[in-house]
Amino acid sequence: MIAEAALLESKTLRDSVLQRTEVLDKVKALSLLPDGMHVTTAMVAAYFEVADTVINNLLSRHRQELESNGLRVLRGSELLEFKELNLSSYPGSYPQPRSSLAIWSRRAVLNVAMLLRDSDVARQVRTYLLDMEYLARTHPVDTQASGTSRTLDDRIDQRITHILGKTVVPMFNALIETSGEHRRELIALREDVQRIEQRLCDHDTRITDLELTRGPRPYTGIMASIDAMNWREFEHHVAVLLRRDGCTDVIVHGGPGDRGVDVTARAADGRSVVAQCKSFAPYRPVWSGELQKFLGASHVQHAADVALFVATTSFTPDARAIAESYGVTLVDRAHLEKWSAGVPLSVLQ
Template sequence: MIDEAALLESKTLRGSVLERTDVLDRVKALSLLPDHMHVTTAMVATYFEVAETVINNLLSRHRQELESNGLRVLRGPELQEFKELNLSPYRDGYPQPRSSLALWSRRAVLNVAMLLRDSDVARQVRTYLLDMEYLARARPVDTPAAGTPHALDDRIDQRITHILGRTVVPMFNALIETSGEHRQELISLREDVQRIERQLCGHETRITELERTRGPRQYTGIMASIDAMNWREFEHHVAVLLRRDGCTGVTVHGGPGDRGVDVTAHTADGRSVVAQCKSFAPYRPVWSGELQKFLGASLVQHTADVALFVATTSFTPDARAIAETYGVTLVDRSHLEKWSAGVPLTALQHA
């Protein structure tokens, strides 16, 4: 069985599983460019929740391998043609490259998951990949159809577990009782067999859970578009969402002289709203100090009825504690994705 360490070290083993690009969407939605085939370096970094420089460094070290799996760098006329065909209609949603553009295929992105050591998302992809690979290898050639009696019990790992627990371990117990000279060796072997039995049981549990939860995410592509926005575009995006949820008098104030808030509005039932908008990289959370600064602006200067802190990332536990104490509504990355997809924000509904 392939293990994670071997996958990180062996180019040959990585190549043997690169067809399983579907695991990327099982772990987290991979948004594609309008050509429905590629992603940019920034989008790869967003997917794995690392800095863009980390992906660029990886590209430098493993360029030949990545190019063999679909990485392309466009320049000159080829870049211009790609921009005209794919990016020109989406100027507000995608960054417009200047001199060059790296395009990553799904195979190349999966390749990155098998090279990135310090990304939680990459680890999840590797775990899912290895589990599904094991499941494929473990199934008998003549696999019963789904729904037939004992179909799941025909998995090889379950049968091995049964044999180990009901036959091999009792055999070792009997040998240990009657052996003198090789007693310690037999005990050690029995412990190894029992450890393998436990690992197989745990593996089966993980595979069952993966099969139970598999399926596409509901909001594919939304956050990739938001991540490509600059800070001003993001503020106007939040303003659009406020208007969609029935707010009136929506005004964007971001920039110098904004008095600590970016957008002001009134809900449909007349309550005043102030919003702070932070377009941060997903790996950079909002800290408590930034919440404290917003408190002074929203509750003291503006005496707002509804204080919204909208961010493209997460909030630290201290920041969440402050928000809960003083009644600030936090819209983190997951809530922003749902809000942008059309789910109304509860804080803006009738009190």
């Protein structure tokens, strides 16, 4: 398996995995400008949770590599046009006058993740990226087993995506440039088309990921369904599992004012139960600091008899040590899959 250090040092290795831009959203949602294709330097910095100056310094050191992967610096009339179409909804964020603006493609943002050393988010992206490459090498797709319908669906999806990206979106761009009265409506329609194009790409990525990781698993499809849930749906899923295992008075509290827990309940034998639910990307583990926060909420504020920390991912060794020391039951990805498939949670029995 490729080592992370080698990825940081070798441009050849970076180039070999730059097509996997979908990993960015697996780790953390990447907000895009209205054109659906670019972000600004400030947005790149926000994604990686670093200062703007860090990204600007990286740009100075690796400008040629980043430009080859979609970084562009706009000036003059091109900058004015881009700002009018994409930055009008960000009042006050881009002071006037501005002589230039760097815009980054998703590929360039992934390039940053493979160059940025001092960012936890960048490290998570690299880990996810390398693991996906390892799976692709060790679990090759059996094209014959996937069937004719899958191949046909692929061709249809790829054809639609090609038409949307190469024909429909440019057509809207041309109409927007020449239109005055219906400019806003055309921009909104273009955004809808680009969202459909992105969903088709995401759908193909999800199918590919499932095929790469398929194998003799007893609970096929369960975690795929859970991964598709948003945080609120995941909390309600945990509440359903608690009720199924005999708990009563099950209440979902997630969101502002939840006092540090997402679900409270009472076990069949009368013990009080609190649960914290974390819907994270599979390659983003739960850290010890998150366990420490939950300890205060579960033991001090709620005085719970049973404290559950349920996550769609794994826990770091430090987090597991804290949980063991203070009696917190950890439900990691593997246990969550079994629990969701009908295996009762032993601590509730």
